[in-house]
Amino acid sequence: MSSVRTVPTLDDVARKAGVSTATVSRCLNSPERVVERTRTKVMRAVEDLGYTPNFGAKVMAAKRTFTIGAIIPTMENAIFARGLQAFQEELHARGYTLLVSSTSYRPEIEAEQVRALVARGADGLLLIGYARHPDLYRYLRQREIPTLLAWAFLPGADQPCIGFDNRRSMQALANKVIAMGHRDIAMISGIVEGNDRAEGRRQGIIDALLENGMDPAAMPIIETPYDIDNGAEAFEQLLRGGTRPTVVMCGNDVLAAGAMRRARELGISVPDDISITGFDDIELARILTPSLTTVHVPHREMGRRAAAELVRMVEHESKGQPEQLDSSIMLRDSLKRIP
Amino acid sequence: MSSVRTVPTLDDVARKAGVSTATVSRCLNSPERVVERTRTKVMRAVEDLGYTPNFGAKVMAAKRTFTIGAIIPTMENAIFARGLQAFQEELHARGYTLLVSSTSYRPEIEAEQVRALVARGADGLLLIGYARHPDLYRYLRQREIPTLLAWAFLPGADQPCIGFDNRRSMQALANKVIAMGHRDIAMISGIVEGNDRAEGRRQGIIDALLENGMDPAAMPIIETPYDIDNGAEAFEQLLRGGTRPTVVMCGNDVLAAGAMRRARELGISVPDDISITGFDDIELARILTPSLTTVHVPHREMGRRAAAELVRMVEHESKGQPEQLDSSIMLRDSLKRIP
DNA sequence: CTGAAAGCGCTTACAG
């Protein structure tokens, strides 16, 4: 009794239009190869039947899914959410759909997810940063999966990457901090293991210290996962050390937000008693009291460009053009000149 | 000269193991139907060849993609990013992959994206809120796509939804505000058109006013897209009105953050000169100065449960069980009792 | 428990 409304197939359209399935397929995929008269006839049949191509069959025959996979640490960090949003919009504009996975910063999980997305037929992959096992790169190469990295840029790296130089960017900020008279610098760093961005940022500070004839070994560093509460905790821990630093440079804005919160809770005034800096320039940075001095990174732009380039790679129009984006220092109220 | 390393197929495995393709397929999909001896033999061949099933072929033959589509307004709002992250994790744990699209709060785009995801073979769909054209619901029903709504809960609605009651939640907060002595209440609302959550929140305040014998028509309301700068702008506009409100209730935390920023810029003290409230309880809320009084919503929990239920629907174990989650009022420093 | 074989719904050389 139930009306079994079968979904129409290419065959149904062909029959209705009085042509072969090949012609229908052409009308849909390369209309310029079909004469107008035939095309109108076919398109009418498509309309009438409400035909939409069967995804599986199409994938199987065409060996393409028009699907791009992205594997990021987490969507909960605003920088990835924002970049991914732009990435998705751009993909959509180009007829691709986004498949998303996250790793919670766990490298083993990333490898597993890469395989899963490839198995799901992702035409191309977006990964974050450089640091990963050579086996994974080998697998990607062997399977010939176009892969683009983002959120980092290492001059001379052999993987195509669209991003900025984390190390130089943080070095620039640290130089600024030093130029403002700070000599007792402490750092709250993200976990460096398996995270080239976190490592680059730490190295950038060290570079600046060396450049200014200061001793990097004397700088207190606390390493902790990116998280507001961890930032707060680390800040307090730093204060328990010997000399109180005049500035605490944080590996990202989230850690900095935590540090600022704890400072307030402890009755320590930022920036009068101590300065604090961040990295990323997420929306939070401008809203904190005092507003946060940080490094601005064009996340949206990065996402957009990565999508455009990855699509080019998938369509064999590019082998992966690395691109370096500029970051810039945002001087705000949380950093004060030492008299 | 190039070594054409063809990807191994089921056939290769069958040949190597000396069995039929049917048996290999069974080993992979319902191993209990194959005797141990055969299975080991087959699994060895699978290992040796490094076989992975071809996605397209599998989808076509099995008519399933193990892919779930989600269409949200934007990943840039922390509430969706957070809920989606949990949603994705839970899907992953259950062997599904997430396909993501966003609409930038544009209903026409949503309809288009629904069709695109269905065409891509999504086994099920997650959508936000109730408000959409009946045609779209009809399409989903006709295509028999399991669809779950989230981020809202309307008692008695005929679409399965996992979320909370936006209207009652905001009403509760407004009642609290009134109980603290506020009589001059103003609101900065999100765009209500096509957004049942925004509308529910506005109605909730109106409900509370009526409940307390106050006149809703006297409440100044500014409607503006969810965005920090818009929140700031709207706040300033409200001050230009006749009597200055004693409290500004905002449709979400993002608008509230903007309002607080502008208050500071104008030299208006929160909460001494004016109180401000939000909705959502994103991380920002605890970090703002002063910390923001808002409505806490269990976004992560919501994402997790939505994933679990949607998978059940896709696997025909449920027809969609609506579920109401609790929200709670977070009293913080931005709201002050009127003497 | 296992196999032979049909069928899933497309795309694409190859002819004409």
Added chain:
DNA sequence: CTGAAAGCGCTTACAG
């Protein structure tokens, strides 16, 4: 410009 037909790589009744 169009068609007949093979082929993509699986799954799954149906037998045995």
